[in-house]
Amino acid sequence: xxxxxxxxxxxxxxxxxxxxxxxxxxxxxxxxxxxxxxxxxxxxxxxxxxxxxxxxxxxxxxxxxxxxxxxxxxxxxxxxxxxxxxxxxxxxxxxxxxxxxxxxxxxxxxxxxxxxxxxxxxxxxxxxxxxxxxxxxxxx
Numbered sequence: 001x002x003x004x005x006x007x008x009x010x011x012x013x014x015x016x017x018x019x020x021x022x023x024x025x026x027x028x029x030x031x032x033x034x035x036x037x038x039x040x041x042x043x044x045x046x047x048x049x050x051x052x053x054x055x056x057x058x059x060x061x062x063x064x065x066x067x068x069x070x071x072x073x074x075x076x077x078x079x080x081x082x083x084x085x086x087x088x089x090x091x092x093x094x095x096x097x098x099x100x101x102x103x104x105x106x107x108x109x110x111x112x113x114x115x116x117x118x119x120x121x122x123x124x125x126x127x128x129x130x131x132x133x134x135x136x137x138x139x140x
Contacts, residue, residue: 010075017079018064021086025060028090029053032097033109040113048121052112055125056093059132063089066136081139089135096127 030037071078101108
């Protein structure tokens, strides 16, 4: 019974940290792209914005998963590790976004929220996933 209770507490705590990191990912993408992201995706049905946001959220989810799975034995270490590596992932994704924006033509944020499909969104999405994979590898 104690193991089940400990597992429930751990799952709840990790889920709370994970949800906060996902919220941070949403806010970061909203900050990096022009306009209101909620409006872009849910009202305008902008696929570019949805793809880019999805890649950031999948990346943060992967980082959180890797951190949790590698530190589950010690709850406090796991929570701290998940928060720190998740925040690092967000910072590195933002930095990668800005670097890609500098070395490519046009304003990347504007391209990502363009209503017409644009191949640049896939480059940006792949960058998010790649940065997350690098952070995951550094954790394990």
